[in-house]
Amino acid sequence: MSTDLPATLPRYALVQRMLHWLIAVLVILALIAGGTIGFLGFEGMRATFGAQGTDFFYTAHKTLGLSILGLMVLRLIARLWFDKPPYAVPLSLFQRLASRTVHTLFYVLLLLVMPVLGVLATASGGFPVHFFHIELLPGFISENEALSERLFGWHRIVGITLAGLIVLHVAGAIYHWKIRRDGVMERMSLLRQRQ
Numbered sequence: 001m002s003t004d005l006p007a008t009l010p011r012y013a014l015v016q017r018m019l020h021w022l023i024a025v026l027v028i029l030a031l032i033a034g035g036t037i038g039f040l041g042f043e044g045m046r047a048t049f050g051a052q053g054t055d056f057f058y059t060a061h062k063t064l065g066l067s068i069l070g071l072m073v074l075r076l077i078a079r080l081w082f083d084k085p086p087y088a089v090p091l092s093l094f095q096r097l098a099s100r101t102v103h104t105l106f107y108v109l110l111l112l113v114m115p116v117l118g119v120l121a122t123a124s125g126g127f128p129v130h131f132f133h134i135e136l137l138p139g140f141i142s143e144n145e146a147l148s149e150r151l152f153g154w155h156r157i158v159g160i161t162l163a164g165l166i167v168l169h170v171a172g173a174i175y176h177w178k179i180r181r182d183g184v185m186e187r188m189s190l191l192r193q194r195q
Helices: 014-081 092-125 144-178
Strands: 129-131 134-137
Touching: 014 129, 014 144, 092 129, 092 144, 134 144
Parallel strands: none
Antiparallel strands: 129 134
């Protein structure tokens, strides 16, 4: 669409851009680890990766989840602290609503829903929550296998929802980058501005 963009395009603050890409990588890794665990199940994980490999996947998934939560808190603070850059080319009402909806869902799912479900499912299953090999949260609620399975089921559904949102987000980014060519991608880019 637009090829007459200004030489310097509006961008998010560097800390916001760095947090965006770091969280994106960690979320994808967490979804891969969680998806592998969910697909194979505990026994399948043990048969495929052995006891040590299974422990690695579970610890990695929990560590990634807690890391994402901490970084999302920082991202929310940065979002409230820094001004949102304007769009170089105005977006339609539909595009603004779609963008706002997807971003709001990312914040709600990553800051609240996923961590709460994961921690409660783990605790009710009788397992501690680890950050690397540090036990952060012991089983602080009573063990309840049925509740744990139900919570893990919801955690899985939210993970699938999150994967779907990522696909929508990436599709939107590609649309703005390759079709509209309206400078939206540059707002979150870590690459140097063209001069």
